Amino acid sequence: xxxxxxxxxxNEAISQFIDIENREVSVAALNDADLYELELERIFAKxxxxxxxxxxxxxxxxxxxxxxxxxxxIIARTADGQVHVSLNVCPHRAMHVCLSDxxxxxxxxxxxxxxxxxxxxxxxxxxxxxxxxxxNIKTKEQLGLKKARVQLYGGLVFATxxxxxxxxxxxxxxxKFYYDMLFCRTDKGLEVxxxxxxxxxxxNWKTAGEQSACDGFHTLTLHGSVIDIGAMGGExxxxxxxxxxxxxxxxxxxxxxxxCIAADTSWALAHGKGDLTxxxxxxxxxxxxxxxxxxxxxxxxxxxEQLHVLAKAPxxxxxxxxxxxxxxIYSPLRDGTLGSALVLHSIMPKGPxxxxxxxxxxxxxGTPENVKVMMRAAATHGTGTSGIIEQDDSDTWPHxxxxxxxxxxxTETLKYQAILGENRPDDWPNKAKVYEGxxxxxxQWEWWLAYHKLMTAQA
Amino acid sequence: xxxxxxxxxxxxxxxxxDEVPYGSTVYNxxxxxxxxxxxxxxxxxxxxxxxxxxxxxxxxxxVRITRRVQQFDQEFGTMxxxxxxxxxxxxxxxxxxxxxxxxxxxxxxxVRRFISNVTVWETDVPDEYEVSSYLFLTRNRAEAKDYKxxxxxxxxxxxxxxxxxxxxxxxxxxxxxxxxxxxxxxFL
Numbered sequence: 245x246x247x248x249x250x251x252x253x254x255n256e257a258i259s260q261f262i263d264i265e266n267r268e269v270s271v272a273a274l275n276d277a278d279l280y281e282l283e284l285e286r287i288f289a290k291x292x293x294x295x296x297x298x299x300x301x302x303x304x305x306x307x308x309x310x311x312x313x314x315x316x317x318i319i320a321r322t323a324d325g326q327v328h329v330s331l332n333v334c335p336h337r338a339m340h341v342c343l344s345d346x347x348x349x350x351x352x353x354x355x356x357x358x359x360x361x362x363x364x365x366x367x368x369x370x371x372x373x374x375x376x377x378x379x380n381i382k383t384k385e386q387l388g389l390k391k392a393r394v395q396l397y398g399g400l401v402f403a404t405x406x407x408x409x410x411x412x413x414x415x416x417x418x419x420k421f422y423y424d425m426l427f428c429r430t431d432k433g434l435e436v437x438x439x440x441x442x443x444x445x446x447x448n449w450k451t452a453g454e455q456s457a458c459d460g461f462h463t464l465t466l467h468g469s470v471i472d473i474g475a476m477g478g479e480x481x482x483x484x485x486x487x488x489x490x491x492x493x494x495x496x497x498x499x500x501x502x503x504c505i506a507a508d509t510s511w512a513l514a515h516g517k518g519d520l521t522x523x524x525x526x527x528x529x530x531x532x533x534x535x536x537x538x539x540x541x542x543x544x545x546x547x548x549e550q551l552h553v554l555a556k557a558p559x560x561x562x563x564x565x566x567x568x569x570x571x572x573i574y575s576p577l578r579d580g581t582l583g584s585a586l587v588l589h590s591i592m593p594k595g596p597x598x599x600x601x602x603x604x605x606x607x608x609x610g611t612p613e614n615v616k617v618m619m620r621a622a623a624t625h626g627t628g629t630s631g632i633i634e635q636d637d638s639d640t641w642p643h644x645x646x647x648x649x650x651x652x653x654x655t656e657t658l659k660y661q662a663i664l665g666e667n668r669p670d671d672w673p674n675k676a677k678v679y680e681g682x683x684x685x686x687x688q689w690e691w692w693l694a695y696h697k698l699m700t701a702q703a
Numbered sequence: 704x705x706x707x708x709x710x711x712x713x714x715x716x717x718x719x720x721d722e723v724p725y726g727s728t729v730y731n732x733x734x735x736x737x738x739x740x741x742x743x744x745x746x747x748x749x750x751x752x753x754x755x756x757x758x759x760x761x762x763x764x765x766v767r768i769t770r771r772v773q774q775f776d777q778e779f780g781t782m783x784x785x786x787x788x789x790x791x792x793x794x795x796x797x798x799x800x801x802x803x804x805x806x807x808x809x810x811x812x813x814v815r816r817f818i819s820n821v822t823v824w825e826t827d828v829p830d831e832y833e834v835s836s837y838l839f840l841t842r843n844r845a846e847a848k849d850y851k852x853x854x855x856x857x858x859x860x861x862x863x864x865x866x867x868x869x870x871x872x873x874x875x876x877x878x879x880x881x882x883x884x885x886x887x888x889x890f891l
Binding site for chain 1: 794807
């Protein structure tokens, strides 16, 4: 059996891809069909995956179709307001039940033989009821669409096939304290600014996955053009030391990560020198996505400890293991003011050499409508398909994957040997692993350790 | 209003008046403009192309969504792959032509833009025209033997000025829901 051989293969070989002592990962891991199949089983069928936001389906019956790994799922809202995630595969003959990306339906009826399902995935029946076309071996209760476990967090829809695994809270661990500062900070919460961008990148999903775990170092070179035209702030003589995200505080836990940029650095880039206390600065210069009218809500929803972090060094970029990338960044708006862009990506594998890169833009619901429109334009300008920052990333990942195809190339390693080490400042919360200084490989290596742990976990 | 999918009229059919006859002087000069800008972009004369943009430019490529036939009027989202105005386009152009490290197009793709099926309408504004055209684009990079391809319908607003036609609006309606190329580091 192939599955058995894969299990044996896994037990022996996964550790060979990852040299824990020397902090190296074999390039071969970016081009291995068997490893890829195991990743689908052990990571994408086990992890909590972010697959959308509840504001995409505000009304009863609204649905969107998304990917969990290579599996299509339907995210739908039922009459009681709950969000359900069901496999988009008819239990009868495996036809896709939903054929459009989004819509509204009280009944999802398969176009092949007409089996019908409710938005929660439960089976209503097959046509010609008296003929009982679902047979009498299985009950109707057994013939619903396969259901994923769902948890909403800050309106984000998380789902997993691991019904007995950790809760989302356990999965996020200490990092939830920091993620709350991005996703759970206002009364009404976030909303999407439209249906996501989707594109295919000819690269292994892990190239983008590991980068999302706080690779700040690449900013200097890969995004050098954006620094050179002044779009990241700073002056010609200071740009490389003051370039955003070079010095800061990296956070890591369970493979999740966030990068906090000192607020005084961001303030200096935006406004020049100024002598403000952290509290005054938080007032004058709220974290990305918080407009002045939302500041009282931020203060109400955050604990004193969280407000301290936000005033000192708010989290702005990072990731969530295994496949989510976060950019909640300051960005110039088209009216000339400094605003922000709130961006999430999901990285969904489509074979060893391809992934689908999905990009969501957000604003706090309480943001003025005209600002939302400008935030959407700013996000589109900097990130995603045509983003002047991220178009360079999408160019890099295919090259790494290509390198793994050579018999010699694949014997090379990805190296994570620039180490800062845990060094939590005295006034920083004692939560997650904390690395202060010039961002190094610590958090990215933690991503690989989380990968290793999940890939070698006994089923 | 649902923020997710809006009924967005990217084609601006409401602004179309009499159709300008195929082969007429105006039609030919607009055809010439479309060919010229494609040629400038294909030859990476991005600066000269930028001079064809009007300062009130709106340049968008909304994301496309697969919908049931009954919901064809909701095929395009409020989010786009481009969502630009004149200033933001100038930032893109400045990055591409003044820096030596805009890596997504260095080494550059080899791109050809094929423009066809051009229809021109008069509008309520003298010397302004609504123009619909088809775009077929091939993009080849490095040693790839295959091309990344793209097809789209473009709905433009062109304005005749003393310096010739300027592009005042372009809505690019892509045929792909999931793009096959990794970025739009190129203009459409």
